[in-house]
Amino acid sequence: xxxxxxxxxxxxxxxxxxxxxxxxxxxxxxxxxxxxxxxxxxxxxxxxxxxxxxxxxxxxxxxxxxxxxxxxxxxxxxxxxxxxxxxxxxxxxxxxxxxxxxxxxxxxxxxxxxxxxxxxxxxxxxxxxxxxxxxxxxxxxxxxxx
Numbered sequence: 001x002x003x004x005x006x007x008x009x010x011x012x013x014x015x016x017x018x019x020x021x022x023x024x025x026x027x028x029x030x031x032x033x034x035x036x037x038x039x040x041x042x043x044x045x046x047x048x049x050x051x052x053x054x055x056x057x058x059x060x061x062x063x064x065x066x067x068x069x070x071x072x073x074x075x076x077x078x079x080x081x082x083x084x085x086x087x088x089x090x091x092x093x094x095x096x097x098x099x100x101x102x103x104x105x106x107x108x109x110x111x112x113x114x115x116x117x118x119x120x121x122x123x124x125x126x127x128x129x130x131x132x133x134x135x136x137x138x139x140x141x142x143x144x145x146x
Contacts, residue, residue: 006053006097014052015112026052026100029092035070037122041065046129047141048120055097056080056138057125058118061093061145064110070103071120074113077141082118093118100124 005043008014015023024030034040038146039048046056048071057080066072082102083094090104104123109117127135130145 006055008098022123024101025121029101032121032123039071039122048125051126052100053098073118
């Protein structure tokens with residue numbers, strides 16, 4: 001897989017391009033309300049990318065209903081590394097490319113799938129539908145949907 005550089009826009013530009021909750025979650029480490037967010041029960045096929053930079057993060061194939069009210073994934077996309085850091089006795093996850101706060105990872109996920117639950121804020125994500133992945137530059141991930 002080709003390693004791409006993801007750049008963080010200036011704060012003034014982020015404040016213009018992101019909604020208030022998107023900015024608060026990704027830049028100020030906030031958490032959006034459970035069950036009142038865009039992707040908690042979203043079921044389309046595609047990938048989820050960092051809303052700040054477009055860095056690919058998760059696949060809909062690894063998404064599951066954890067009952068938490070936030071989108072949950074068993075693992076990031078193959079080859080994607082997330083920054084993990086201890087945060088008040090939880091493990092926070094951040095995007096590697098631009099250090100966006102995404103959410104947290106817990107060890108109470110499906111045991112048969114590795115036991116992890118990446119509990120991610122919808123406000124930190126942008127969804128790219130399978131049919132749009134090629135035109136948006138994510139064609140290297142298309143093969144997982146065949």
